[in-house]
Amino acid sequence: MPFSLLVLACLAYVVFLFAVAFVAERRAKMGWFGFLRSPAIYTLSLSIYCTAWTFYGAVGYAARSGLEFLTIYLGPSLVFVGWWWVLRKLVRIGREHRVTSIADLISSRYGKSTFLGVIVTVMAVVAATPYIALQLQSVVLSFGAFASATPEGMAPPDAAQTAIWVAAGLALFTILFGTRNLDAKEQHHGIVTAIAVEAVVKLAALIAVGAWVVWGLADGVGDMMSRIDASPLAAWDLKPGRWTGLIFLAGAAVICLPRMFQVMVVEAADERQMARASWAFPAYLMGMSLFIVPIAVMGLERMPAGSNPDLFVLSLPLAQGQEGLAMLAFLGGFSSATSMVIVEAIALATMVSNHVVLPLWLRLRPAMDVSRDLRRVVLLSRRLGIVGVLALSYAYYRASGGSAALAAMGLVAFVGVVQFLPAILGGLFWRGATRSGAAAGLLVGFAVWIYALFLPSFGPDVILPRTVLEDGAFGIGWLRPQALFGVTRLDPLIHAVFWSMLLNIAAFFTVSVLTFPNPVERAQGEAFVNVFDAADGSAGRLGWRKGSVGAEELLVMAQRILGEDAALDHFRAAAMGQGKDGYLPDPTPEFLSGFESRLAGSVGAATSHAMVSQLVGRSAVSVEDLMAVANESAQIMEYSARLEGQQGELARTAGALREANAKLQELSRQKDSFLSQISHELRTPMTSIRAFSEILAEGDLSPGIVAKYGGIIHDEARRLTRLLDDLLDLSVLENGAVQLNVALTSIREIVDRALLAAASTRPERVFTLHRDLVAEQIFVQTDADRLTQVLINLISNARKYCDAPAPELRIVVRQRAGRITVDVIDNGPGIAQGAQGLIFEKFARLSDQSRAGGAGLGLAICREVMLALGGSVRYLPGQGGAAFRVTLPLRLALAAQ
Amino acid sequence: MARRLRIPFLPRRDYRLRRLHDAARLLPLFGLFLIVLPILWSAPDDVARRTASDGLYLFGVWIGLILVAALFARGLATPPSEPPEPSVVTEDPNAL
Numbered sequence: 001m002p003f004s005l006l007v008l009a010c011l012a013y014v015v016f017l018f019a020v021a022f023v024a025e026r027r028a029k030m031g032w033f034g035f036l037r038s039p040a041i042y043t044l045s046l047s048i049y050c051t052a053w054t055f056y057g058a059v060g061y062a063a064r065s066g067l068e069f070l071t072i073y074l075g076p077s078l079v080f081v082g083w084w085w086v087l088r089k090l091v092r093i094g095r096e097h098r099v100t101s102i103a104d105l106i107s108s109r110y111g112k113s114t115f116l117g118v119i120v121t122v123m124a125v126v127a128a129t130p131y132i133a134l135q136l137q138s139v140v141l142s143f144g145a146f147a148s149a150t151p152e153g154m155a156p157p158d159a160a161q162t163a164i165w166v167a168a169g170l171a172l173f174t175i176l177f178g179t180r181n182l183d184a185k186e187q188h189h190g191i192v193t194a195i196a197v198e199a200v201v202k203l204a205a206l207i208a209v210g211a212w213v214v215w216g217l218a219d220g221v222g223d224m225m226s227r228i229d230a231s232p233l234a235a236w237d238l239k240p241g242r243w244t245g246l247i248f249l250a251g252a253a254v255i256c257l258p259r260m261f262q263v264m265v266v267e268a269a270d271e272r273q274m275a276r277a278s279w280a281f282p283a284y285l286m287g288m289s290l291f292i293v294p295i296a297v298m299g300l301e302r303m304p305a306g307s308n309p310d311l312f313v314l315s316l317p318l319a320q321g322q323e324g325l326a327m328l329a330f331l332g333g334f335s336s337a338t339s340m341v342i343v344e345a346i347a348l349a350t351m352v353s354n355h356v357v358l359p360l361w362l363r364l365r366p367a368m369d370v371s372r373d374l375r376r377v378v379l380l381s382r383r384l385g386i387v388g389v390l391a392l393s394y395a396y397y398r399a400s401g402g403s404a405a406l407a408a409m410g411l412v413a414f415v416g417v418v419q420f421l422p423a424i425l426g427g428l429f430w431r432g433a434t435r436s437g438a439a440a441g442l443l444v445g446f447a448v449w450i451y452a453l454f455l456p457s458f459g460p461d462v463i464l465p466r467t468v469l470e471d472g473a474f475g476i477g478w479l480r481p482q483a484l485f486g487v488t489r490l491d492p493l494i495h496a497v498f499w500s501m502l503l504n505i506a507a508f509f510t511v512s513v514l515t516f517p518n519p520v521e522r523a524q525g526e527a528f529v530n531v532f533d534a535a536d537g538s539a540g541r542l543g544w545r546k547g548s549v550g551a552e553e554l555l556v557m558a559q560r561i562l563g564e565d566a567a568l569d570h571f572r573a574a575a576m577g578q579g580k581d582g583y584l585p586d587p588t589p590e591f592l593s594g595f596e597s598r599l600a601g602s603v604g605a606a607t608s609h610a611m612v613s614q615l616v617g618r619s620a621v622s623v624e625d626l627m628a629v630a631n632e633s634a635q636i637m638e639y640s641a642r643l644e645g646q647q648g649e650l651a652r653t654a655g656a657l658r659e660a661n662a663k664l665q666e667l668s669r670q671k672d673s674f675l676s677q678i679s680h681e682l683r684t685p686m687t688s689i690r691a692f693s694e695i696l697a698e699g700d701l702s703p704g705i706v707a708k709y710g711g712i713i714h715d716e717a718r719r720l721t722r723l724l725d726d727l728l729d730l731s732v733l734e735n736g737a738v739q740l741n742v743a744l745t746s747i748r749e750i751v752d753r754a755l756l757a758a759a760s761t762r763p764e765r766v767f768t769l770h771r772d773l774v775a776e777q778i779f780v781q782t783d784a785d786r787l788t789q790v791l792i793n794l795i796s797n798a799r800k801y802c803d804a805p806a807p808e809l810r811i812v813v814r815q816r817a818g819r820i821t822v823d824v825i826d827n828g829p830g831i832a833q834g835a836q837g838l839i840f841e842k843f844a845r846l847s848d849q850s851r852a853g854g855a856g857l858g859l860a861i862c863r864e865v866m867l868a869l870g871g872s873v874r875y876l877p878g879q880g881g882a883a884f885r886v887t888l889p890l891r892l893a894l895a896a897q
Numbered sequence: 898m899a900r901r902l903r904i905p906f907l908p909r910r911d912y913r914l915r916r917l918h919d920a921a922r923l924l925p926l927f928g929l930f931l932i933v934l935p936i937l938w939s940a941p942d943d944v945a946r947r948t949a950s951d952g953l954y955l956f957g958v959w960i961g962l963i964l965v966a967a968l969f970a971r972g973l974a975t976p977p978s979e980p981p982e983p984s985v986v987t988e989d990p991n992a993l
Contacts, residue, residue, distance in 0.1 A: 066948050070955055074932050077959065081966045082925025084918060084973065228949045236948050240936040247932065275974035279966035286959050293952055 003147045006330070013331055014169070017194045021177045024193035033189075037269045039276030044196035045263045046281045047203070049076060049254060050288050051131075052138035052337035053410040055202055058289065060310035062296040066236020071243060073289050075250030077282035083274055086255060087264070089428055091274050093531050094265035098601035102261040102420060103351040106442075108605035109427035109528050110435035111521030117355030117606050119439060120420065123446050124258045124351060125389065126454075127416030128344055130409040132393035133400065135337040136163045138310075142333050145314050146326070160398060167394045170341045171387050178346040179382045187267050191342060195263070198335035203287055205332025209313055210291020212325055213298045224294050231297040245494040246411075252421045253414040258347040259340060266347075341390070349385030354604030357381035362610060374560040378603060400458070412457050415497055419445035422501070422508045430512075431525045437512025445504030448484075453496035456481045520609075551584040553615055554595060561602055561611075570598055592616060667841055681723060685716035726857045733864035738786075740868065742892055745784040747813055747820065748776035754791035761796040767826075770810040778815055781891040786865050790873065793858045794824040794884050801882065802828030808881075818890050823876060825883040836875045917972045924965060931958045 027033070054072070061069035079087065090105075099105045103124065107117035140162045177190045218224045228234060254260050268274065299312030303319060314333065317326040361377060422441050426433035460466040464481065472479035482492045484499050517525065551571070558567035568583055574594065575585040585591050592612060599608035692709040695701070701709075732738055751771070798809055804827045812823040831839060840863045859873075866873045871888030907915065935951060 066946075067951055067955065074955070074959070077962065078925045078928050078932070081928055081962050082922070084921040085925070225949050228952075229947070233948050236946055236951070238935060238946050238951075243936060244933055247929070272974045275970040278970050278973075279963050282959070282966065283963045286956065286963065290956070293948065 003143075006143070006146050009327060009331070010334060013334065014173070017197065018173070018176075020197050021190035021194040025177065025190035028189035033269075037273070039273045039280070041193060041196045042263075042268065042273040043277040043280040043284065044199040045192045045267065046260070046277055047199035047284055047288075048195055048259055048263060048339050048343050049257070050199075050202065050285070050336060051340040051410075052135050052333055053131075054288060055206065055333045055336040056138050056142070056310045056313055057410065058292045059296045059299065059312045060308070062292045063233070063300055063309035063312070066233055066238075067293070068236070068239075068242060068246065069292060070289060071246035072250045073285040075247040075252075076254035077285055078247070079251045079254050080278050080281050083278040086425070086428065087274055087278075088271060089531060090255070090265055090424075091268045091271055093428070093528055094268060095270070096531060097527070097605065098597055100266060100354060100601065100604050101347055101351045102256065102258050102424075103355045104600075104604040104606075105261070105265075106420065106423050106427065106438060107355065108600070109524055110423075110433070110438050111518055111524055112606045112609040113435050113439075113521075114355065114359045114606045114610065116423075116435060116439055116442070117351075117359075117604065119442050119446075121348075121351040121355045123416065123419065123442065125348055125392070126450075127413045128258060128348055129389070129392050129396050130400075131413040132341055132344055132389065133397040134409045135341050136166055136393060136397050139163075139166050139334060139337045141308075141311060142314055142330055145311050145318065146330060163394060163397055167390045170338055170345070171390045173338075174342045174345045174349075174386050174390075175383050178342065178349070178386065179379050188346065191346065192263065192267050195339045195343065198339040199284070201335045202332040203284065205328045205335075206288055206291060206313065208325060209317060209329050210295055212317065212322065213291065213294050217298055217302070217320070218294070224297075227301065228293060228297050231300055233293065233297050233300070239491065241494050242491055245491075245497055249411070249414050249418060249497055252418040255424065256417040256420040257414075258351065258417070259343040262343050262347040262350075341393075345386045345389050348389045349382045352385040352388070353378055353381035354607055357385070358603055358607045359610065362607065362614070375563060378561070408457060411493055412453055415453055415493070415500065416446075416449050418497070419449060419500060419504055422505045426508060426512070427525070427528055429529060431522075431529045432512055433508070433525065434512045434515045434517040435521055436515040437508045437510075440511040441504045441508025444507040445500045448500040448503050449496060452481045452484060452499060453493065456492070551587050551591075554587065554592075554612075555584065557611065557615060558595065558599070561599055570595070587616070663837065666838060670838075670841070678723075682720065685720045689713050689716045689720075726861065730857055730861050730864065733861065733868060736868070738865075738868050740783040740892070741785060742781060742783055744779050744781055745787075746776075747778045747780060747822065748773060750784055750788050750791060751776055751811055751813075751822075753788050754795055757788070757792045758795035758799060761799045765799060765802075765807060767799065767802075767807045767809045770808065772813065776811075776813045778813065778820060778890075780820055780888065782869055782888060783892070786869060787886075787888065790862045790865050790886060791822070791824070793862050794873075794886070797858065798824060798826040798828070798882065802826040804828050804881075815890070819871070820888050820890060822886040822888075823879075823883060824886070825876070825879050825881055827881040830877075830880075830882045831875060833877070836877065839875065840873075914972065914975070917969060921969050921973055924962070924969070928958065928962045931961075 058069050058072070061072075093099065094105070097108055099108060103117045103120035106120050107113050110116050140159045143162050144159060174191075177194070178188055214221060214224045218227055295312055295316065296309065299307075299309060299316050303312065303315060307315060314326060314329050317323075317329060358378065358381070361381075419442060422445070423433070423438040426441075427438065455464045456469060458464075460469050467475075469481055471477065472481075478485050482495060484495070487495060487499075490498060555567060555571050558570065561567075562570065571583045571585060574591050575582055578585050578588070578591070580586070596605075596608050596612045599611065602608075603611075692713050696706060696709055696713075755769070795809065802809075806827075808827045810823070810825040812821075812825065814821045814823075840859050862873050866886060866888065869888050870892050871886065873884055873886045876883040876885045932955065935946065935954070938946070
């Protein structure tokens with residue numbers, strides 16, 4: 001194929017990608033997100049994990065080390081399948097805290113530290129530069145493979161020239177779509193969509209080549225299997241250390257790689273996308289690896305000895321004259337390289353601008369001229385960052401001369417970025433992780449990586465002298481870069497992973513435990529670790545005190561970063577949220593936090609915090625403030641619990657009061673009616689006494705009649721006396737001035753007397769009497785007359801009110817624990833439950849008084865008597881009639897008097 | 898410090914969801930075990946292994962993991978019926 005045609009195809013492909021990115025960007029701008037936020041696009045964009053290193057390199061890897069290449073894809077698959085552990089939290093935090101990059105995540109978690117942001121940025125750039133160089137190399141190599149196969153036509157430029165063209169083209173594309181605008185949230189829909197398209201192209205290309213190998217060159221799956229068995233790949237060397245180590249490395253890298261973080265966390269819209277990607281992305285990776293071994297086997301079989309196995313994907317179809325397929329494979333490889341470079345460059349440029357350039361800018365010009373639009377500074381720094389990263393990579397490519405050493409660079413870069421892992425996981429799950437700890441871990445891990453892996457990877461005498469490699473620095477054997485502390489039995493890569501991670505974690509943990517975090521760190525730690533528990537915005541309350549700054553100054557700053565419209569919108573919404581009109585909300589702590597977080601979406605947490613601090617004054621939060629805020633919710637909870645308790649108590653009291661009130665009203669009513677009754681009671685005998693005495697006074701009466709009238713007068717006078725006696729008795733009892741005549745008496749005797757005395761009440765009624773004479777044979781020390789009075793009252797009541805056709809009376813005497821109970825039970829209608837509380841009250845009378853014939857004082861007197869006797873009388877419900885229980889002590893203690 | 902209201906019992910749907918979360922947490926560990934298992938298959942001195950059969954095994958495990966994860970994904974994406982996990986934690990063990 002002529003080289004010019006190849007260039008044309010490339011250009012056409014790039015123009016197509018431009019169009020895709022452009023359309024996607026337009027749709028996003030119009031707010032038509034639709035498919036842009038679909039899980040499919042998200043999953044496909046994750047495929048930038050598969051770079052040219054995968055596309056070309058995996059086959060070479062398989063040709064050299066058998067199935068070991070699978071570890072690079074199995075590790076990430078496990079991490080995604082286990083998304084519930086880490087990725088879910090990462091995505092949630094990324095969204096809640098508007099994280100713009102991995103440096104921003106770490107810096108934000110550890111107290112919005114600028115220092116950490118710089119460390120992470122530098123590490124990421126150092127680790128990524130060779131990796132990007134590797135992509136450039138792969139594109140150059142694939143151009144070369146094509147060009148050398150077809151020498152006619154336009155002469156291909158040399159490798160260096162190709163590389164510079166590719167680098168420049170990529171920089172242009174990235175700048176056009178990656179730094180078009182400064183979004184509130186750092187999302188690039190155009191780029192993501194273009195990458196999704198590239199993901200499809202590279203998967204399709206690899207599968208097409210694979211299918212062609214299996215069903216075109218070989219004769220189906222069975223034949224392929226036997227060819228594998230017959231090839232040099234039939235047996236492979238499973239090194240347990242490398243197998244597990246690489247699975248860990250790849251799994252960790254998928255979390256820590258800046259470009260993966262960019263598409264996975266920063267560009268993510270919600271967790272639902274992640275749920276889909278949890279299986280779809282492993283499926284994609286499996287699709288990518290499915291045909292690697294067949295292609296490697298067929299390449300070894302068909303290609304001349306000594307040809308580069310890294311290019312089998314391309315050279316195999318070319319050698320077999322399948323130019324169309326080769327073209328597809330070329331575009332697949334091209335896609336892999338370009339998508340990786342674009343996203344990596346964006347991620348790195350964002351980090352450089354937010355964590356290095358902006359803080360420097362703010363420090364150098366603390367008195368910011370207000371008119372200046374800071375957005376242009378940010379965008380310019382990003383564009384320069386992209387160019388810088390690509391230039392650095394190109395320089396690296398030229399310096400390394402496209403050597404074979406570059407091929408190993410993929411894994412070396414992995415080990416570099418994996419140094420972020422302890423700081424990230426510690427920050428996500430351990431509140432005790434501090435900024436100093438994270439910095440110590442990162443620096444130690446980074447240093448070990450540089451010394452033990454990065455520098456030696458150039459080979460002896462390039463940077464590290466051979467003597468250092470063989471004898472250790474300063475001739476100390478324990479400091480040999482690839483055998484630290486005398487550990488010689490590990491593979492150099494695993495050796496570096498082992499020591500860097502071990503020392504990284506050790507430093508991270510030790511320093512974290514020994515240092516004390518500042519308040520912002522603690523607030524951020526709480527917000528990150530408990531991101532799922534926190535209600536929206538609860539973390540936002542931490543951080544700012546109501547400052548003296550005017551909202552207008554904040555608005556001016558916001559306009560410089562967010563742009564006029566977005567800033568005004570934000571302020572307007574906040575003002576409305578506070579119930580204010582206009583564009584200037586009160587600078588409350590909530591508003592300041594929300595504002596800071598909004599800025600953080602553009603320039604990173606550390607810079608945003610610094611800028612707001614500059615206006616508001618130092619973040620005035622102290623440990624006490626933090627604790628106060630944290631305690632607030634607990635206190636509210638406690639307070640509400642207390643309120644609930646008090647409410648219950650109030651309800652109970654109110655119930656008791658209502659009851660008492662009802663009782664009082666009833667009593668008052670009864671008192672009224674009693675007064676009228678008693679006056680009636682008093683008046684009736686008085687009237688007859690007066691009438692008969694007048695008759696007697698007239699004289700002229702027969703002695704018989706005089707005697708009769710005299711008798712009537714006498715009877716009525718007695719009735720009056722009795723009534724007055726009762727009243728007197730009651731008042732004496734109530735005043736506690738009663739005289740008791742305590743002596744030893746038998747209960748039986750008392751009951752006998754009571755029955756006898758009560759028999760005069762309604763003597764016409766004959767009661768069947770149930771008694772247990774033996775049980776009644778109890779001697780008690782009490783006032784026998786008073787007790788008899790009580791029993792007479794109860795028995796007379798039974799005689800009065802029991803209207804059963806066959807009336808019965810039961811008297812049950814029991815002795816229990818030094819107390820005697822005497823139950824008087826009839827088989828009448830009993831007393832309604834509502835009235836049970838009233839019967840012992842004075843003047844209470846349930847039925848019409850004609851039948852009762854008393855003044856309603858009987859039971860009240862009984863109660864007072866029993867109180868005086870150290871006992872009680874109560875109504876006993878549920879006995880099949882009216883029942884009263886008299887309780888009294890066996891021996892009345894006189895001291896109690 | 899951060900003491901929250903603890904709900905001791907859940908409705909059936911939320912109970913199932915919690916167990917699904919447990920299963921989702923366990924899945925990668927299970928997968929890791931299966932993937933690391935080939936290390937134990939051969940004696941340490943006889944490390945050479947057959948590519949074809951090992952490849953089939955690994956891809957089989959891989960497909961299995963993908964299928965199970967796909968099965969879980971739908972359930973995991975649905976939020977609990979209560980306002981988002983009202984309180985899983987009774988007392989924050991990391992409270993500082």
